[in-house]
Amino acid sequence: MPGFPPAPSSRSLALAELAAYDVSAWFGTHKVLDRVSLTMPAGEITALIGPSGCGKSTFLRILNRMHELVPSASMAGEVQLDGEDVYAPTRKLTDARKAIGMVFQKPNPFPAMSIEQNVLAGLKLTGTRASKDTREELVQSCLTKAGLWKEVKDRLSAPGGGLSGGQQQRLCIARSLAVRPRVLLMDEPCSALDPTSTRVIEETMLELAEEVTIVIVTHNMQQAARVSSRCAFFLAAQGTPGVIIEHGDTPAMFGAPQDRRTADYVSGRFG
Numbered sequence: 001m002p003g004f005p006p007a008p009s010s011r012s013l014a015l016a017e018l019a020a021y022d023v024s025a026w027f028g029t030h031k032v033l034d035r036v037s038l039t040m041p042a043g044e045i046t047a048l049i050g051p052s053g054c055g056k057s058t059f060l061r062i063l064n065r066m067h068e069l070v071p072s073a074s075m076a077g078e079v080q081l082d083g084e085d086v087y088a089p090t091r092k093l094t095d096a097r098k099a100i101g102m103v104f105q106k107p108n109p110f111p112a113m114s115i116e117q118n119v120l121a122g123l124k125l126t127g128t129r130a131s132k133d134t135r136e137e138l139v140q141s142c143l144t145k146a147g148l149w150k151e152v153k154d155r156l157s158a159p160g161g162g163l164s165g166g167q168q169q170r171l172c173i174a175r176s177l178a179v180r181p182r183v184l185l186m187d188e189p190c191s192a193l194d195p196t197s198t199r200v201i202e203e204t205m206l207e208l209a210e211e212v213t214i215v216i217v218t219h220n221m222q223q224a225a226r227v228s229s230r231c232a233f234f235l236a237a238q239g240t241p242g243v244i245i246e247h248g249d250t251p252a253m254f255g256a257p258q259d260r261r262t263a264d265y266v267s268g269r270f271g
């Protein structure tokens with residue numbers, strides 16, 4: 001079994017760039033993405049926006065090889081993490097998912113497991129051993145980074161399922177951080193949360209971006225404007241696969257979009 005790397009507090013993570021080249025995707029014969037290319041710069045938050053069904057979640061799931069979990073799913077193109085092919089035959093699937101973590105729309109902690117065990121759950125799955133002290137340090141560090149430590153430090157052995165929705169989502173973020181991902185993918189992470197919890201998660205994301213590259217799918221244009229520095233607008237015209245219409249710096253995408261369809265979407269005229 002692999003040994004345990006230094007605690008996150010004593011380690012400076014190398015920020016990683018994620019890049020997709022000519023990514024296409026299918027479910028069976030239904031093509032849902034067509035030659036999508038996008039660079040998601042290191043240490044920045046990239047927001048994927050666009051109407052329902054244009055392939056944003058599919059694109060996100062291709063980035064960490066979750067798309068291939070669907071039996072009918074296939075893809076073409078390339079995904080590189082700091083220049084290395086995520087789909088290289090020599091690369092283990094679990095390595096890709098460890099390096100590129102995912103937080104889902106609905107908070108999904110293990111409800112009967114304690115808060116502490118939830119944070120450490122990913123380590124068990126990857127077969128990583130750690131001393132008690134190291135585990136405690138990791139739990140504190142990840143919960144702090146996820147903005148949850150102060151609220152749960154006196155009840156680490158309470159079940160994760162007893163937390164509020166917003167706290168559960170931050171617990172899931174802490175769980176993702178425990179395996180030290182270089183990229184965190186977030187698929188509408190606040191859509192099940194109230195505005196206050198949403199704000200807390202957004203603040204957490206902005207702090208996390210200093211050490212992990214973040215890609216977020218969001219339907220909330222205000223959220224995209226508040227948290228992201230880069231934005232990509234996806235669109236699937238009737239009966240055609242999703243494509244990126246426009247991408248760039250968030251202020252420009254919202255303030256001076258080049259394409260009429262982007263302007264219509266970000267101003268709420270459709271979608």
Ligand SMILES: Nc1ncnc2c1ncn2[C@@H]1O[C@H](COP(=O)(O)OP(=O)(O)OP(=O)(O)O)[C@@H](O)[C@H]1O
Nearest residue numbers: 027032050051052053054055056057058059070217
């Ligand atoms: N497991 C699946 N099996 C078959 N088709 C799927 C599957 N998942 C998604 N699709 C189809 O792929 C297309 C893109 O879906 P996807 O969920 O990626 O879009 P999206 O932009 O993320 O949508 P939303 O914003 O509503 O979540 C849609 O036509 C959808 O019906």
